Amino acid sequence: MAKKMHDTPMLDKLESGPWPSFVTGLKREAAKKDIMVDLLGQLETSYKTKKGYWKGGTVGVFGYGGGVIPRFTELKDEHENPVFPDAAEFHTLRIQPPAGMHYDTATLRKFADIWDKYGSGLIGLHGQSGDIMMQGCTTANVQPAWEEINAMGFDMGGAGPALRTSMSCVGAARCEMSCYDEAKALRTIINANIDDMHRPALPYKFKFKFSGCPNDCVNSIQRSDMATIGTWRDNIQVNEQQARDYMKGHGMDKLVNDVISKCPTRAITLRNKADAVTGDSISTVAVDDQHVMQIENHDCVRCMHCLNVMPGALLPGKDKGVTILVGGKSVLKIGATMGTVIIPFMKLESEEDFEKLNEMSRNIIDFFAENALEHERTGEMIERIGLVNFLEGLDIDVDPNMVNHPRANPYVRMDDWDEEVEKANERKAAA
Amino acid sequence: MAELRAPDECGVPDPMPFMHPTLRENYGKWVFHSHPKPGVLYHRAENGTEVWTVKFGTARQLDGYTVRLLCDLADKHADGHMRFTARSNVEFMVTAESKVDPLIKELNSHGFPVGGTANSVSMISHTQGFLHCDIPGTDASGVVKALMDELHEEFIKCEMPNRVKLSTSCCEINCGGQADIAIIMQHTKPPKINHDLVANVCERPTVVARCPVAAIRPALVNGKPSLEVDEKKCICCGACFPPCPPMQINDPEHSKIAIWVGGKNSNARSKPTFHKLVASGLPNNLPRWPEVAAVVKNILAVYKADAQPWERMGDWIDRIGWPRFFEKTGLPFTKYHIDDWRGSRTTLNASTHIRF
Numbered sequence: 001m002a003k004k005m006h007d008t009p010m011l012d013k014l015e016s017g018p019w020p021s022f023v024t025g026l027k028r029e030a031a032k033k034d035i036m037v038d039l040l041g042q043l044e045t046s047y048k049t050k051k052g053y054w055k056g057g058t059v060g061v062f063g064y065g066g067g068v069i070p071r072f073t074e075l076k077d078e079h080e081n082p083v084f085p086d087a088a089e090f091h092t093l094r095i096q097p098p099a100g101m102h103y104d105t106a107t108l109r110k111f112a113d114i115w116d117k118y119g120s121g122l123i124g125l126h127g128q129s130g131d132i133m134m135q136g137c138t139t140a141n142v143q144p145a146w147e148e149i150n151a152m153g154f155d156m157g158g159a160g161p162a163l164r165t166s167m168s169c170v171g172a173a174r175c176e177m178s179c180y181d182e183a184k185a186l187r188t189i190i191n192a193n194i195d196d197m198h199r200p201a202l203p204y205k206f207k208f209k210f211s212g213c214p215n216d217c218v219n220s221i222q223r224s225d226m227a228t229i230g231t232w233r234d235n236i237q238v239n240e241q242q243a244r245d246y247m248k249g250h251g252m253d254k255l256v257n258d259v260i261s262k263c264p265t266r267a268i269t270l271r272n273k274a275d276a277v278t279g280d281s282i283s284t285v286a287v288d289d290q291h292v293m294q295i296e297n298h299d300c301v302r303c304m305h306c307l308n309v310m311p312g313a314l315l316p317g318k319d320k321g322v323t324i325l326v327g328g329k330s331v332l333k334i335g336a337t338m339g340t341v342i343i344p345f346m347k348l349e350s351e352e353d354f355e356k357l358n359e360m361s362r363n364i365i366d367f368f369a370e371n372a373l374e375h376e377r378t379g380e381m382i383e384r385i386g387l388v389n390f391l392e393g394l395d396i397d398v399d400p401n402m403v404n405h406p407r408a409n410p411y412v413r414m415d416d417w418d419e420e421v422e423k424a425n426e427r428k429a430a431a
Numbered sequence: 432m433a434e435l436r437a438p439d440e441c442g443v444p445d446p447m448p449f450m451h452p453t454l455r456e457n458y459g460k461w462v463f464h465s466h467p468k469p470g471v472l473y474h475r476a477e478n479g480t481e482v483w484t485v486k487f488g489t490a491r492q493l494d495g496y497t498v499r500l501l502c503d504l505a506d507k508h509a510d511g512h513m514r515f516t517a518r519s520n521v522e523f524m525v526t527a528e529s530k531v532d533p534l535i536k537e538l539n540s541h542g543f544p545v546g547g548t549a550n551s552v553s554m555i556s557h558t559q560g561f562l563h564c565d566i567p568g569t570d571a572s573g574v575v576k577a578l579m580d581e582l583h584e585e586f587i588k589c590e591m592p593n594r595v596k597l598s599t600s601c602c603e604i605n606c607g608g609q610a611d612i613a614i615i616m617q618h619t620k621p622p623k624i625n626h627d628l629v630a631n632v633c634e635r636p637t638v639v640a641r642c643p644v645a646a647i648r649p650a651l652v653n654g655k656p657s658l659e660v661d662e663k664k665c666i667c668c669g670a671c672f673p674p675c676p677p678m679q680i681n682d683p684e685h686s687k688i689a690i691w692v693g694g695k696n697s698n699a700r701s702k703p704t705f706h707k708l709v710a711s712g713l714p715n716n717l718p719r720w721p722e723v724a725a726v727v728k729n730i731l732a733v734y735k736a737d738a739q740p741w742e743r744m745g746d747w748i749d750r751i752g753w754p755r756f757f758e759k760t761g762l763p764f765t766k767y768h769i770d771d772w773r774g775s776r777t778t779l780n781a782s783t784h785i786r787f
Contacts, residue, residue, distance in 0.1 A: 010718045014573055017580030020542055022572045025494035039562075046561035046570065047717045050683035054565045055676060062435035071563060092563060098446040101515040105502035107449060108513075112498040121495040125515050128556065128606050135492070135563060147436050155441045166443070167517060172459040173450055174474055174482065174524075181459065183446050191442035198440065214698035218517055221703050222609050222696050242463065258740050264700050305699045309741060312463030312475075330605050332670050333643045335772055336705055375641065 010047035029121040038084035067156030094131040094157035099183035118145035130167035162200035171212035178212035179230025203372035232317035238285035242313035267299035327379030337379035344401035451512035470545035491519035546587035567601035568616035592738035609694035611744035621665040625677035633675035693745035
């Protein structure tokens, strides 16, 4: 039994309504734990005054330099004593989930038990970078709680100027759009660079994210410094039975309005069977006895729209791989930037392929570590130095897939034009 | 003090031991999916194996009782496994269609809303707010709870033109991320500086360097080293606050809530887009933010009525144009909607493409 609850008239109003209420959850823990009684007291005060009352600090675990988010209350009385002393320390342990956020119930129950014993009982599943957030822990309990979590085979996540916890989509585990083994790629890269997560020494945060296809369900282009996104370079695969089923269920108007006319590059045509064209780059599928749908795959940008609307009827090609984009980040400080293409396509199947991706990731982190200013993200660094300097630093060849369009202004020195033309011709010859 | 145990630097756990056995056995072998009804996904593997996924919303901040309740339900219905989505929804996988309805019934009986699939309004991705953030202008979990109460029907029904992703962020750093509709705290006044604390708390060159518009400079105030802000230059972004809490940017009265629309991360149809500002000046009206809910619901209603199937919020606005968006939603277009940050000229209309 915990101490008496504080009155929380504002928070009480968040207990009604159809959506699950976090306040009801906090109160259930408060019935057992003083730390949660006082957390509710401080939260209610924030609701009244519209002010936050946490400050950071330095709390960690033995052997690591990051992963704990320290929170000390700033809500003090006139004698500098905390108004809500039992929640004066309310730290969070960031724990990396299994790739794809799969759990068995034994594991989740163990987390709940550990957090009953050492923490507030409140677990956030998951934070915006994908961490399991074990929230609400005193400084004294951080180390013993961590030791039990670590003994389960779970490791701490990232915080501060460090490699951050990563995310991958459900991918190959349950999605026909998956173009590579997302979980394997995530684990290969993060676990090879784990030292940079646990001992923050980078200019600023660095995030990897892994999406199995261009639907990008983990938002890697906007939210990661290096995005690895599945794609393919041969023809879209077709399944006639599924295509006919779609047509039967939806009709010609939906096929035209929802699929064909929404193709962003007008790569799809509907033809009478007799007028069907042939060619190595064309996917053809009959949708009924009279019509075929044809996709010119050279014009297709792998946007996923038609595959999304006609699942199973259209599937990614067989020659699968990934596109790599670098430099996505949120607002601070130059404005939000999206990741941009640095590798239009690479295979990601054999052990050597994964090793190549791993090496490139390490090189990018190293380049970032050596060239970014303090508190500068990769996207800001690239904006400052220019993409070409970044590519040359990493020994990556230029490719027209890296730009929306070529330079539109003449303000550039081009002393080495002839040499660069030579290189371009060599690349063409080698391809 | 007891001897400290060195960490086992084990890294990201292998998902295979945690994964539902049917997913594990068919890893990389799925060929088809469909959406039998709201909250339910059907997947088929190349060998004919079938799996049904039931998806439902949570409060994200889960107490021990809820975690254990989820475990009990997963043990009873879903072979003891579950997974979480990037938006804090839970997915239970079952291997027979007959198991779907009893599971939904029991989830509903415990207050878990089943939905969030396909063309629904999914759970709002959000930040930590007053609960745990050190720089929040408002709460996050509360905003989400209040809004999801209002949008509950859209979560469980899947009647939108395409999927709708929402986010909330308790300051302009926008940790909640890009979204079809983003609800973001917007500061409107320069920071009030607590000069007594700056010298002890802040590394002044770091704070000066953080400012995107070079509005901060070192100064001597009352004989103590401190900082001063050129208030005419200041854009009230709050970037100085994290490295220097005495730069009080949060203002209970003047920090307002802004609404941004049309962001998407998928490459489907158009390239990924950032959300754009459409409304601001909304009060931070705890605990239920009715003014914010009204604007969000209005935008959703207009989108729902006007967009074509498969058009995301941004696709729809691309088709009808921004003037029509403001006209249809009734939101006022002001000089503050015209960007003047770097690169802003590319956001201006350099054509005669005008809809009448």
